[in-house]
Amino acid sequence: MFSQDIGNVNNMFSQDIGNVNNMFSQDIGNVNNMFSQDIGNVNNMFSQDIGNVNNMFSQDIGNVNNMFSQDIGNKQNNVFIIETPITQSDVFIIETPITQNDVFIIETPITQSNVFIIETPITQNNVFIIETPITQNNVFIIETPITQNNVFIIETPITQNNVFIIETPITQSDVFIIETPITQNDVFIIETPITENDVFIIETPITQSNVFIIETPITQSNVFIIETPITQSDVFIIETPITQNDVFIIETPITQNDVFIIETPTTDNDVFIIETPITQNDVFIIETPITQSDVFIIETPITENDVFIIETPITQSDVFIIETPITENDVFIIETPITQSDVFIIETPITENDVFIIETPITQSDVFIIETPITENDVFIIET
DSSP, X not given: OHHHHHHHXXXXXXXXXXHHHHHHHHHHHHHHHHHHHHHHHHHHHHHHHHHHHHHHHHHHHHHHHHHHHHHTTOOSSOEEEEOSOEEESOEEEEOSOEEESOXXXXXXXXXXXXXEEEOSOEEESOEEEEOSOEEESOEEEEOSOEEESOEXXXXXXXXXXXXXXXXXXXXXXXXXXXXXXXXXXXXXXEOSOEEESOEEEEXXXXXXXXXXXXXXXXXXXXXXXXXXXXXXXXXXXXXXXXXXXXXXXXXXXXXXXOEEEEOSOEEESOEEEEOSOEEESOEEEEOSOEEESOEEEEOSOEEESOEEEEOSOXXXXXXXXXXXXXXXXXEEEEOSOEEESOEEEEOSOEEESOEEEEXXXXXXXXXXXXXXXXXXXXXXXXXX
């Protein structure tokens, strides 16, 4: 039996290592291609738009002066509606404070290479709605603090090579909703601290090669929900500390070659739930410390050649639950110290050629429970 099993183990490792290497080589290539494409697109957008910006300023300086003389008395409860087509290379800059209960609605098609910049503080209870199609090479930049109870809704299709950048602190109870399809090579960057009770909802299909980057600290009780299908080669990167009581829910199918990377410390009482099928060659990497009472639940089928790597210390009272079938050639690696009172539960059938490796010290009162049938050629290794 040992001679047979050792051969099986060697075969599995040789098969799985090849699969892992292939996955990384495929995904790294996809990521590099995406960034190289997107960086070129962003550079092209800016190079095209800088010339247009200069032309527009020379034309519009007179209009700006006229507008200020008319509008200087309006400070509260304003409604801004743009109902006409915005066609090419327009620049919209808001440099003055938006104080309370303003409504901004764009109801017309935004077609190509526009720049939207908000440079002033947005203080309380504003509503921003974009109801029209955003088609190509637009840049949306918010550079000012967004303070309380604002609503940002995008209800129209976002089609190609758009850049959305939020560079300012988002402080309390803001709602960001994207209800329309995000189709190709869009870049979403949040560079500012997200502090308390914000809600981020993506309800539409995300189709190809998008990049989502959160670079700022996420502090307390935020909700991130992705309800739509994520189809091919998307990259999700969280580079900032996630501090307390955040909820991350992915409810839609994740289909092929997606990369999920969490590089920042996860501190207290966070919940990560994946409720949708994970189908092929996805990579999940957690590189940051998981500190206290976090819950990780995978409720959907994990089908083929997925890699789950936890590289950071797991410190106290975490719960890891896998409730769905694990089908073939998956690799689960825990490389970090597991310190106290953690619970690992596998409730679903483990079918063939899976590898479970724990390479780190297991210190006190940990519980490992396998409640499902283990069928053929699985390997469980504890090296610590």
